[in-house]
Amino acid sequence: MLLTRRDLLRTCGVAGAATLAPTATAAATAGPDDWFGWLRAHRRQVAAVLDDGRGGRVAHRPDERQPLASAVAVVHLGAYARAVEAGAARPEERVGVGEWERYHLDVGGGAHQASLRALGIRSTNGVVADDPHHAVTLDDLVAAAVRHGDHAAADFLRHRLGEQALRETAARWPTLPVPEVLGEVLRLVLGRRVDVRRYLDDPRLQLEVIGRLPDVPRSPEGRRPWAGGTWTGTAAGLNRAHRALTAVPLARAHLERADADLGHPLPPGVAGVGFAGGSLPGVVAVGFGVRWDDGSVGSAAVLVEEVDEPWAGRAGELAELVRRALLEPVVLREFRASLS
Structure with missing residues (x-):
C-alpha cells in the first residue's frame, strides 16, 4: 500500500520548534537573575538593534548572523x-x-x-x-x-x-x-x-x-x-524589515494584531505596536515595530543563541523587555548598559 502524506503526518510527532509571546512579568531593573544580567554575561551570544524613533538607539553586533527561528x-x-x-x-x-x-x-x-x-x-x-x-x-x-x-x-x-x-x-x-x-x-x-x-x-x-x-x-x-545550524540572519536586517513593514498596511495589520492578541494596551502617544518572534532549542529571536502618533517609527530586533533550557523558558520575558525598550527610555538605557 502506498504511504500517503497524511499517513506520515499522523505518525510523526517530535518536540522542538515554537513561536513565543511577550509576558507581562519583566522588570526594568538589572540583576543577575533577569535578562539584563544574562545579556551582560553573554554578550557574544547576542545581536541587537533597537531604535525607539525618539532619538534612542542601541546597536550590538548588528551584522553578525544568528538563527532567526520563526521571526523570519x-x-x-x-x-x-x-x-x-x-x-x-x-x-x-x-x-x-x-x-x-x-x-x-x-x-x-x-x-x-x-x-x-x-x-x-x-x-x-x-x-x-x-x-x-x-x-x-x-x-x-x-x-x-x-x-x-x-x-x-x-x-x-x-x-x-x-x-x-x-x-x-x-x-x-x-x-x-x-x-x-x-x-x-x-x-x-x-x-x-x-x-x-x-x-x-x-x-x-x-x-x-x-x-x-x-x-x-x-x-x-x-x-x-x-x-x-538552522537559517540565520542579522539583527540589522530584521530591524529594517520591521521598520519598513510599519508603512505597509496589510503587513502592519498582521504584526499589530499579533501584539494586540497578547492583551497589551497601547500607551498614550502610540498608534500601534507590531510583533513577530520565535524560538528553537537554544535560540530566541524577537522583532518589533512601533508607530508613534506623531508619525515617527521605532523598531527593534534582538537575537540570542546558546540559551540553556531554564532561560529559554523565560523567552517571553525577553520579548516583553524589547517591547518596553521601544516605549520606555529607562528600559532602553538598561539595554545599552547591559550590552556596552
Missing part, C-alpha cells in the same frame, strides 16, 4: 503584501488544509496545533486536521506563520508566492534568509539534507523518516546543535 516570517509577510498589491495573490484565496499540511512534519512546540485551534479546525489526533479538504484563506495562512510560528504555513507561502518573490523581498533587508523549513526538519530527523520535493513525492523516503523518528533527540539540549 516577516520575509513571507512582506512578499505576501507585495503580491497582493501587484494582484498576484488575493487574501481571500481558498487553500485546502491538506495542501498546507503537505509541508507539516510535527516538531513540537504546538505551533501548527495552535493554528488549527485558532481557525476552529478539528484535529482529533492533535497532529493534523481531520478533514484535509477543509478550506482556509491565504490570509489565514499568513496569520498562522506570523502569529503562531507555523512553519508549514511559511513553507506553503514560499511555494505559493514563489521562492524568487521571497528572495526579492529579503534582498530589501539584507541579510535575511529564505528558508525551506521542512528541509531543516528533515535534516534533524535523517541527519542529512534531502530535497524537499523528493520527500513530498517519495513514499520510500517518507518511510525512512518514520523509521528514524525514534532516534531523534527528544530533549531541547539534544536539539541545540541542530537548531544552531
Whole structure:
C-alpha cells in the first residue's frame, strides 16, 4: 500500500520548534537573575538593534548572523503584501488544509496545533486536521506563520508566492534568509539534507523518516546543535524589515494584531505596536515595530543563541523587555548598559 502524506503526518510527532509571546512579568531593573544580567554575561551570544524613533538607539553586533527561528516570517509577510498589491495573490484565496499540511512534519512546540485551534479546525489526533479538504484563506495562512510560528504555513507561502518573490523581498533587508523549513526538519530527523520535493513525492523516503523518528533527540539540549545550524540572519536586517513593514498596511495589520492578541494596551502617544518572534532549542529571536502618533517609527530586533533550557523558558520575558525598550527610555538605557 502506498504511504500517503497524511499517513506520515499522523505518525510523526517530535518536540522542538515554537513561536513565543511577550509576558507581562519583566522588570526594568538589572540583576543577575533577569535578562539584563544574562545579556551582560553573554554578550557574544547576542545581536541587537533597537531604535525607539525618539532619538534612542542601541546597536550590538548588528551584522553578525544568528538563527532567526520563526521571526523570519516577516520575509513571507512582506512578499505576501507585495503580491497582493501587484494582484498576484488575493487574501481571500481558498487553500485546502491538506495542501498546507503537505509541508507539516510535527516538531513540537504546538505551533501548527495552535493554528488549527485558532481557525476552529478539528484535529482529533492533535497532529493534523481531520478533514484535509477543509478550506482556509491565504490570509489565514499568513496569520498562522506570523502569529503562531507555523512553519508549514511559511513553507506553503514560499511555494505559493514563489521562492524568487521571497528572495526579492529579503534582498530589501539584507541579510535575511529564505528558508525551506521542512528541509531543516528533515535534516534533524535523517541527519542529512534531502530535497524537499523528493520527500513530498517519495513514499520510500517518507518511510525512512518514520523509521528514524525514534532516534531523534527528544530533549531541547539534544536539539541545540541542530537548531544552531538552522537559517540565520542579522539583527540589522530584521530591524529594517520591521521598520519598513510599519508603512505597509496589510503587513502592519498582521504584526499589530499579533501584539494586540497578547492583551497589551497601547500607551498614550502610540498608534500601534507590531510583533513577530520565535524560538528553537537554544535560540530566541524577537522583532518589533512601533508607530508613534506623531508619525515617527521605532523598531527593534534582538537575537540570542546558546540559551540553556531554564532561560529559554523565560523567552517571553525577553520579548516583553524589547517591547518596553521601544516605549520606555529607562528600559532602553538598561539595554545599552547591559550590552556596552
